[in-house]
Structures are given as C-alpha cells and as structure tokens.
Amino acid sequence: MVLLSRSQIFASPTWTSFLSIVIIIGLTIITRSSSASPSPTMIKNTPAYERRSVHDFVRRHGVWLNFRDLSSQTVGGQENYRFGSHMTYVIKTVGPDLYIDMPGKLMEWGECRYTFEGREYGCNERRFDYLKNEPVFTWVERHNGDICNGTIIGGYGYQGEELYICKFEFYDFFQNTFQTLLGHLVPRLGKCFSSWYTVERSSTEYKVLADSSYL
C-alpha cells in the first residue's frame, strides 16, 4: 500500500472528483431550495389579518382545464367513508343560474358537487372545469371571510361577487373523525361552504387557496 502525504491526497484525482460531485450536489440543493415551490398541500400558519375588505388584496385567476387528467388537477379535500378515504379535486361549474360560476368539488369516483344557498347540487350533467395545479399553490389559514394576497378566484356569485376556493376541517360524529371539506368562500358571509353527506356545512375557520409567490 502506498502512503500518500496530505497534499498528495488532496491533489489525487479521486479526491478532486469527489469534491466536485459534493459541490455540484450542494449547488443543486441550494438552487432547488431557493426556487422551490411549496406543494399544494403545504399549510402556512400565517396569522389572519383583521381586515375584511377583499379588495385590499391582490387576487389572481387559475387555469381551468376541460379534460380530466389526475396529475394536473388540484387536490382540495380528503373525505373518509366506510369504503375508504378519497381525495376531492377543485372544479368550477355553472351554478343554478347561468350568471353564477360556482367553485365545487369533484369526488375521486367522478361525481361533481357544489353547494349554493344551503343546498348541495350535483353538477355531472353540467359543464365543469378542473383547476390546473400549479407548484406555487398553497393553503393559507384565514377566518371570517378574510383572504390573502394571491388568493385564487374560484368563481362569481350574485352581482359578480368573487368566490374563492377554501377548505375546512369538519368533525364527523358518526365516524368520530375529521373530514377535510373542499368548498367555496363567500367573503360577504364570512364562511367557507361545503357539504357532507348531502348536507351543507360551513365554517368561519378555513384555509384559502393562494399563489405563494404573492405572499
């Protein structure tokens, strides 16, 4: 075995290539983390603003797709049934009257649902579009109708009122578990609305879907 002096070890080809690999990996990690986008399910526990006016915040549109492609759809909630746990996806459909564009949820098994004025509606027989997932999407905790910069516009209610995409934890006494219900936020009413077993449910505490690059 040949013994190398300290300077010879550092100058050896193996050491140099090892060092360059370490540098390359290091640089990759640094560049990736600086430009890394949070996954759509990431939760930011930023404190809620006390302001109620949605117009103080910058809102943006999403990209809506008219074809189903699981890899590009935005996951919203998760609902647990006796037959299993299922994701729900963000969709937008034409509401009960043609001037209303309602955000809703697509069940994993293809059923489309939304709520409007205290009722749950099915939307499979109507046109509905899927929200294209973007790596910048994040869920931000808010309450009482508040939104944040970068909130995604999910549709339009009465008199063109902007509706947003939200989700909340609903405690299901029958199964003794929490359900993450995906729904729509009506800032005027200060609540996020969704449904569980055909019954409309709402919450003043919710998370709103936003583009993290605006935060």
Ligand SMILES: *[C@@H]1O[C@H](CO)[C@@H](O)[C@H](O)[C@H]1NC(C)=O
């Ligand atoms: C939201 O964005 C606007 C415009 O960029 C900015 O003036 C405002 O301070 C932001 N609000 C918050 C709470 O970050």
